[in-house]
Amino acid sequence: MLSIKNLHVSVGDKPILKGINLEIKPGEIHAIMGPNGSGKSTLSHILSGKSGYTVTEGSATYQGKDLLEMPPEIRAREGVFLAFQYPVEIPGVSNVYLLKAALNSIRKHHGQSEVDAMDFLTLVKGKVRLLEMDEKFLYRAVNEGFSGGEKKRNEILQMAILEPKLCILDETDSGLDIDALKIVSEGVNSLRSPDRSFVMVTHYQRLLDYIKPDFVHVLANGQIVKSGGAELALELEEKGYSWLEDAEASA
Amino acid sequence: MSASTQEINNLINQEYKQGFVTELETNTFLPGLDEEVIHKLSKIKNEPEFMLEYRLKAFRHWQTMKSPEWAFVNFDPIDYQSISYYSAPKRKEDGPKSLDEIDPQILEAYKKLGIPLDEQERLAGVAVDAVFDSVSVATTFKGKLKDAGVIFCPISEALREHPELIKEYLGSVVPITDNYFAALNAAVFTDGSFVYIPKGVRCPMELSTYFRINAANTGQFERTLIIADEGSHVSYLEGCTAPMRDENQLHAAVVELVAMKDAVIKYSTVQNWYPGDKNGLGGIYNFVTKRADCRGENSKVSWTQVETGSAITWKYPSCVLTGDNSVGEFYSVALTNNYQQADTGTKMIHIGKNTRSTIVSKGISAGKAQNTYRGLVKVLKSAENARNYTQCDSLLVGDQCGAHTFPYIEVKQPSAQVEHEATTSKISEDQLFFCQQRGLSAEDAVSMIVNGFCKEVFKELPMEFAVEAQALLGLSLEGSVG
Ligand SMILES: Nc1ncnc2c1ncn2[C@@H]1O[C@H](COP(=O)(O)OP(=O)(O)OP(=O)(O)O)[C@@H](O)[C@H]1O
Ligand SMILES: [Mg+2]
Numbered sequence: 209m210l211s212i213k214n215l216h217v218s219v220g221d222k223p224i225l226k227g228i229n230l231e232i233k234p235g236e237i238h239a240i241m242g243p244n245g246s247g248k249s250t251l252s253h254i255l256s257g258k259s260g261y262t263v264t265e266g267s268a269t270y271q272g273k274d275l276l277e278m279p280p281e282i283r284a285r286e287g288v289f290l291a292f293q294y295p296v297e298i299p300g301v302s303n304v305y306l307l308k309a310a311l312n313s314i315r316k317h318h319g320q321s322e323v324d325a326m327d328f329l330t331l332v333k334g335k336v337r338l339l340e341m342d343e344k345f346l347y348r349a350v351n352e353g354f355s356g357g358e359k360k361r362n363e364i365l366q367m368a369i370l371e372p373k374l375c376i377l378d379e380t381d382s383g384l385d386i387d388a389l390k391i392v393s394e395g396v397n398s399l400r401s402p403d404r405s406f407v408m409v410t411h412y413q414r415l416l417d418y419i420k421p422d423f424v425h426v427l428a429n430g431q432i433v434k435s436g437g438a439e440l441a442l443e444l445e446e447k448g449y450s451w452l453e454d455a456e457a458s459a
Numbered sequence: 460m461s462a463s464t465q466e467i468n469n470l471i472n473q474e475y476k477q478g479f480v481t482e483l484e485t486n487t488f489l490p491g492l493d494e495e496v497i498h499k500l501s502k503i504k505n506e507p508e509f510m511l512e513y514r515l516k517a518f519r520h521w522q523t524m525k526s527p528e529w530a531f532v533n534f535d536p537i538d539y540q541s542i543s544y545y546s547a548p549k550r551k552e553d554g555p556k557s558l559d560e561i562d563p564q565i566l567e568a569y570k571k572l573g574i575p576l577d578e579q580e581r582l583a584g585v586a587v588d589a590v591f592d593s594v595s596v597a598t599t600f601k602g603k604l605k606d607a608g609v610i611f612c613p614i615s616e617a618l619r620e621h622p623e624l625i626k627e628y629l630g631s632v633v634p635i636t637d638n639y640f641a642a643l644n645a646a647v648f649t650d651g652s653f654v655y656i657p658k659g660v661r662c663p664m665e666l667s668t669y670f671r672i673n674a675a676n677t678g679q680f681e682r683t684l685i686i687a688d689e690g691s692h693v694s695y696l697e698g699c700t701a702p703m704r705d706e707n708q709l710h711a712a713v714v715e716l717v718a719m720k721d722a723v724i725k726y727s728t729v730q731n732w733y734p735g736d737k738n739g740l741g742g743i744y745n746f747v748t749k750r751a752d753c754r755g756e757n758s759k760v761s762w763t764q765v766e767t768g769s770a771i772t773w774k775y776p777s778c779v780l781t782g783d784n785s786v787g788e789f790y791s792v793a794l795t796n797n798y799q800q801a802d803t804g805t806k807m808i809h810i811g812k813n814t815r816s817t818i819v820s821k822g823i824s825a826g827k828a829q830n831t832y833r834g835l836v837k838v839l840k841s842a843e844n845a846r847n848y849t850q851c852d853s854l855l856v857g858d859q860c861g862a863h864t865f866p867y868i869e870v871k872q873p874s875a876q877v878e879h880e881a882t883t884s885k886i887s888e889d890q891l892f893f894c895q896q897r898g899l900s901a902e903d904a905v906s907m908i909v910n911g912f913c914k915e916v917f918k919e920l921p922m923e924f925a926v927e928a929q930a931l932l933g934l935s936l937e938g939s940v941g
Contacts, residue, residue: 258892284898292896296889300911309907310897317898349911366897 209234209405210255210275210374215266217247217254224250226430227266232374235402239416239441240409242427243449248409249293251427252378255407256290257283270374284310285317287373291363291380293409298350303362306350307332307369314370335368339395356383364395375399376407381415393418413445426452487546490676492539494518497646500545504615504649507622517635517645524639530802531831531863532771534744537709544647546677548591565591568671586611588652588668590681600664607663609693610655614682617653624655628686632715632752632779640711640773641748644680648713651681656691656722665921667696670710678709685715687722689755694725694921707735707770712747720755720782725763727920728776732768737826739798742770749776750806753785753814761788762805763919770799775833777806780814780842787816790916794909795828795860804834804865809842809875818849821913824860831863838875845875853883854912856905 210232217225224247232238240248254261255268257280268275275283298306312322323331336343339361351359360380367375377396381389396406396419408421416424416438424440425432426449433452434440488496497518501511526536548562568591586600588611604611610621618625635645652668670681687693710732718724726749735742745768751760762776778787789805807816822830830853838845853862864881886908894904910917910929917929 256896259888280892280895281898281900284896290896292893296887296893298890298893298908298911299884300914301907302911305907305911306894306897309899309903313898313900313903370897 209236209271211267211269213267213269215254215268216264217250218262218264219250219260223264224261224430225254228427228430228432230425230432232405232407234405235400236423237400237406237408237419237421239421239424240407240427241411241424241441241444246427247430248427249378252290252293252376252407252409255283255374255376256280256288281313282317284372285314289367289370289372289375291360291367291375291377293378293382295351295359295363297352297354299352301350302347303350303365304332304346307346307366310366310370332369335365338368338398339365340391341365357385357388360384361388361392364392368395368399371399371404373403374405374407376409378409379411380408381410381412389414390418413441416441428452485546486549487677488543490541490543492542492544492647496544500647500649503545504618506615506618509622509626510618513630513635514646517642518647520636521639521642521646524642526639530773530833531829531865532773532800532802534707534771534800537744539643541676542709543677544680545649586664586666588613588666590650590652590668590670603663604666608657608660609662610653611666612653614651614653614684615649617684621653621655624686625653625684628684628715628717629682630715632717632750633713633748638748640746641713644682644711644713644748647678648680648682651683651712652685653683654685654693654695656685656687656693658688659690660688661691662693665694665696667698669698670712676706676708678711680710681712683712683714684717685724685726686717687719687724687758689719690721691719692723695727696921697726697728698731707742707744709744709746710769712749714747714749714776716749716751716760718751718753718755718758718760718785721757722755723759723761724751725761726751726776728762728764728766730764730766730768730772733770734768734797734799735770737797739770739827742799743768745769745772745774747772747774749774750779751777751787752779752781753787753811754781755785756782756811757784758782759786759788761786761790761919763790763916764792764803765913765916765920766791766793766801766803769801772799772801772803774803775805777808778816779808779810780816780845781810782814783811784813785811786814788919789816789818789820790919791820792823792913792916793821793830793832794823795825795830797826797828799826799828801829802831802833804832806835806837807847809836809838809845809847809872811841812843812845814842814845816845816847818847818851819915820849820851821916822851822853822862823856823909823912824853824862825856827859829861829863831865833865833867835867835869836877836879837868838870838872838877840871842872843874845872847875847877849877849879851879851881852912853881854909855883855885856909858885 212228212230215225215228242248263276308328341361360383384392421438424436426434497514501514548565586604588598598612633641635642654666656662685695716724732743732745753760760778766772776789780787787807793801793803795801805818818834820832822832824830832851836847851864855862862883866879868877870877886905891901891904895901
């Protein structure tokens with residue numbers, strides 16, 4: 209699905225990612241943890257095509273194609289989805305309008321016709337129920353006046369409707385209350401399938417209690433300093449990151 | 460990579476689809492303006508004597524006036540002697556009786572503009588007056604309207620056929636002394652539309668005028684007068700386009716609306732005059748005076764405008780709320796791109812008791828354009844319990860354009876309530892990236908965000924126009940992101 213090799217990324221002259229290597233196979237869930245400022249969002253952004261970053265070395269291959277060459281909207285249409293750490297507001301544009309425009313642009317890319325209005329509504333309402341949202345959110349402007357948790361839930365709604373192949377969740381759990389975390393996790397779990405992969409950036413074990421990862425990676429200072437199974441997250445919860453950074457420094 | 464600010468600026472590269480020229484034999488005056496030209500004009504139009512006097516009075520007054528300099532626009536002084544004040548396609552002495560007599564070239568031009576004048580192809584339910592340079596070339600559905608008692612004809616025809624209405628109402632809302640361009644218009648106006656809706660009549664269809672500038676080096680000076688008598692209703696639409704030329708052309712129009720007791724006038728404009736090229740060469744100077752007098756109690760006038768064209772727009776559709784309980788509304792979208800300049804807004808003058816006004820202005824700037832909202836809300840001592848609500852929003856696309864807001868408020872009546880809200884926002888790179896990450900192209904994202912921004916105004920437009928306006932906005936922003 210995704211193969212990242214020796215990826216180096218800078219902003220201006222400042223190196224942020226310093227040689228990332230990561231293999232993600234279809235159906236796998238990878239959790240990425242690490243201290244603030246270690247480069248987790250930068251990795252999410254570079255994979256989804258945000259401008260302002262320079263790749264100085266390395267590559268990222270998605271479904272056999274050079275991901276870094278593709279314009280962001282093409283990546284999206286090919287199935288790369290980023291649930292943003294800080295979702296933006298778009299005044300005047302209703303959620304349902306955006307969803308329809310997005311879904312149709314993806315369908316068009318795959319040579320499919322525009323979605324039928326009734327089918328679309330049935331699909332959307334089903335997903336709204338799955339995430340236990342109020343249907344009123346559909347008709348409100350995208351994220352405008354939404355609470356922090358509502359914005360995060362809205363990201364997952366979009367993901368559930370667009371059915372991407374590679375789902376990157378950047379701290380989707382932060383800002384969610386305990387009940388919402390459970391609902392959103394169930395939403396994510398319902399999307400698990402043998403041909404869909406997840407990259408979940410998180411700071412907390414809590415999320416991983418609900419969505420069990422196949423791999424956990426620790427990103428520190430622009431590099432993956434440790435990888436392991438689900439048990440690594442528990443160890444981190446107990447010990448924090450300093451022992452890894454110390455280990456890295458002494459290595 | 461997603462669109463950067465630089466790319467957003469590069470995206471501005473619009474194509475103007477109405478920029479063609481129709482080759483025609485015309486009857487055109489030599490450039491220049493003096494009393495003799497006005498005599499000639501009045502004669503060629505077969506006008507009654509009182510009109511010639513009206514024009515001469517206006518001309519003499521205009522000569523004492525100075526071109527206004529207060530607007531937030533920049534242009535070289537206009538040489539009024541280099542403009543031709545009359546240009547009309549050649550035709551039979553007494554004008555075309557039916558469509559068969561209209562030059563097929565003109566019919567073709569309107570067809571290309573999407574305004575078929577042809578019987579079968581006409582827009583259902585919309586009567587059209589087609590003004591081509593200085594003359595009205597056709598008015599559709601005249602018969603059907605006549606049955607309802609509605610008069611809808613070129614103003615030059617009304618001058619001859621309904622002089623009593625003209626004498627009573629022409630200049631009663633915008634006097635010849637009102638301003639520089641209004642005085643010039645009163646002196647040299649050539650054609651435009653005239654509407655009279657009799658007492659208690661609900662006009663059976665939408666009325667519309669389509670203004671087309673075709674000839675080079677001419678000015679278009681049109682005059683529209685709409686009178687809605689007691690208890691009547693009318694919805695009127697106006698559209699405008701012009702060929703692409705390197706020279707600037709002047710369009711100085713005057714529109715007067717009179718609403719009597721319980722009458723309702725809805726006036727909608729989609730202004731798409733040629734805006735000039737992307738380096739700011741050419742384009743129409745659109746200097747227009749539009750004013751409504753809500754003369755009777757409970758009358759209502761609603762202006763809705765979508766302004767996407769013209770090199771310079773200078774225009775303030777206004778309402779004088781004379782009658783008690785009368786209502787004035789102004790809904791505006793003004794989009795400027797490249798080097799376009801717009802200084803537009805409204806005036807709401809509250810005179811009667813319990814008068815209410817609403818102003819919703821949406822200004823969008825892209826490229827190197829400047830967009831100014833200028834509005835006056837004036838509440839006179841007599842206007843007890845007057846209320847105004849103003850909302851004025853600006854949206855910037857890219858970082859080389861400007862938005863300016865000049866709200867003037869004068870209140871002489873303590874019971875009045877005046878509210879003003881203003882916002883300025885920018886389409887951010889984060890918004891664009893978010894939309895792209897969901898699969899939309901940058902252009903579709905800008906168009907979606909701009910349309911969302913204008914939603915409150917678009918919902919005031921008649922259905923067919925709303926669709927056209929949305930498409931037009933998309934087109935005008937073409938090339939505004941990379
Ligand atoms: N545009 C930028 N200009 C300068 N520095 C930047 C820019 N974007 C990111 N950085 C820096 O890169 C580093 C990594 O940032 P990033 O947002 O990827 O961290 P993160 O791991 O997601 O942190 P958090 O856990 O707080 O979300 C930080 O030091 C940040 O300040
Ligand atoms: Mg982050």
